[in-house]
Amino acid sequence: MKLQEIGTIEEINTLAEGMLDFRLRLPKIAALARPGQFLHILCGDHTLRRPISICDCDPEKGIVRMVFEIRGEGTAWLADRKTGDSLDVLGPIGHGFDLLPEELSAAGHSKPFEYPVFIGGGIGVPPLLYAARLMKNPITILGFRNRERVILADEFARLGETLVTTEDGSAGIKGFVTAPLEEWIKAGKADILYACGPTPMLKSIQKLARAYRIPCQLSLEQRMACGVGACLGCACKTHKQGKEQYSHVCKEGPVFWSEEVCFDE
Ligand SMILES: Cc1cc2nc3c(=O)[nH]c(=O)nc-3n(C[C@H](O)[C@H](O)[C@H](O)COP(=O)(O)OP(=O)(O)OC[C@H]3O[C@@H](n4cnc5c(N)ncnc54)[C@H](O)[C@@H]3O)c2cc1C
Numbered sequence: 001m002k003l004q005e006i007g008t009i010e011e012i013n014t015l016a017e018g019m020l021d022f023r024l025r026l027p028k029i030a031a032l033a034r035p036g037q038f039l040h041i042l043c044g045d046h047t048l049r050r051p052i053s054i055c056d057c058d059p060e061k062g063i064v065r066m067v068f069e070i071r072g073e074g075t076a077w078l079a080d081r082k083t084g085d086s087l088d089v090l091g092p093i094g095h096g097f098d099l100l101p102e103e104l105s106a107a108g109h110s111k112p113f114e115y116p117v118f119i120g121g122g123i124g125v126p127p128l129l130y131a132a133r134l135m136k137n138p139i140t141i142l143g144f145r146n147r148e149r150v151i152l153a154d155e156f157a158r159l160g161e162t163l164v165t166t167e168d169g170s171a172g173i174k175g176f177v178t179a180p181l182e183e184w185i186k187a188g189k190a191d192i193l194y195a196c197g198p199t200p201m202l203k204s205i206q207k208l209a210r211a212y213r214i215p216c217q218l219s220l221e222q223r224m225a226c227g228v229g230a231c232l233g234c235a236c237k238t239h240k241q242g243k244e245q246y247s248h249v250c251k252e253g254p255v256f257w258s259e260e261v262c263f264d265e
């Protein structure tokens with residue numbers, strides 16, 4: 001179920017240059033939100049809302065947190081908002097991560113998982129925080145371009161073991177998230193993967209999950225228009241029940257089981 005709610009911006013923090021962290025008072029949406037779902041936000045007089053993931057949520061306080069990067073006109077408008085301003089929000093939208101035993105068993109995984117590993121890349125990191133917070137002993141691997149782009153690593157580290165990689169080696173391990181991930185898998189310390197980030201990273205994680213036969217969920221970032229399953233603007237090729245088909249990322253996703261996703265080669 002999704003709602004339209006007028007939220008108030010309670011707090012704004014800057015996490016890195018051009019990357020903002022908003023805490024929004026949205027009690028009705030907070031009561032329903034699941035990790036991996038997103039908000040669809042009206043940005044000034046732009047007709048199309050902008051999708052931004054739920055980074056964290058406190059249903060008791062009625063607060064939903066989102067972290068976004070300024071990319072174009074809509075996110076620049078958002079970045080100009082001030083504490084106390086109102087936002088018109090639709091949410092929570094989409095199918096989030098399957099985390100609870102009943103969600104996992106509906107997807108055919110009845111045995112409990114001991115070692116959930118969360119893998120985030122760049123602006124794909126924020127949507128994993130709420131999911132990791134709800135798990136026991138999450139392990140997290142976060143990848144960034146360089147140390148100036150590192151966000152939220154301290155918050156993940158408070159939840160469980162956290163590794164940071166940067167492409168230039170200016171923070172953490174030099175290279176991509178996939179190298180430490182493969183080591184964790186080989187050490188038997190990864191039995192389910194949850195990933196969000198750029199498509200090349202998701203493709204590599206899909207390959208690892210397939211090679212080592214580990215269940216894996218991928219959160220896809222697709223350009224969107226209506227955000228509510230009405231326009232096919234967010235179609236992506238998937239493989240379900242033995243057939244290739246197009247799925248709506250805004251409705252059946254943004255999170256899919258990795259074996260369902262058909263990336264273009
Ligand atoms: C499910 C989902 C969750 C997302 N979560 C986050 C998040 O947590 N933090 C964050 O910084 N960004 C997130 N994004 C990307 C964010 O939606 C885009 O950066 C934003 O829409 C860009 O809008 P703009 O007006 O600033 O840019 P413009 O390029 O001016 O946007 C023009 C149009 O293209 C669409 N668009 C452009 N880029 C994207 C994109 N990457 N994905 C979807 N639509 C796009 C916009 O909605 C708009 O309709 C998410 C995208 C999706 C699909």
Ligand code: FES
Pocket residue numbers: 223224225226227228229230231232233234235248249250251
């Ligand atoms: S964005 Fe319109 S169907 Fe998904």
